[in-house]
Amino acid sequence: MTKQQDFSMWSVNFILFCLANFLYYGAxxxxxxxxxxxxxxLGYADMFALSxxxxxxxxxxxxxxxxxxxxxWKERK
Numbered sequence: 001m002t003k004q005q006d007f008s009m010w011s012v013n014f015i016l017f018c019l020a021n022f023l024y025y026g027a028x029x030x031x032x033x034x035x036x037x038x039x040x041x042l043g044y045a046d047m048f049a050l051s052x053x054x055x056x057x058x059x060x061x062x063x064x065x066x067x068x069x070x071x072x073w074k075e076r077k
């Protein structure tokens with residue numbers, strides 16, 4: 001067998017990675033429809049603007065964390 005035939009993308013780590021991403025994005029998109037009602041319940045008048053700011057902060061925090069945290073332990077010094 002050649003080296004290319006031995007390679008399998010569907011390893012345990014890859015499946016766990018896909019599952020973690022699916023659950024993360026699933027949770028993220030489950031609360032987005034509820035967020036404006038929650039903000040309105042708190043008493044804010046412009047609920048859509050505040051909801052957008054909350055989603056923006058969460059998105060920027062995720063991008064910042066992905067640039068700070070190394071992808072593997074081998075990259076750490």
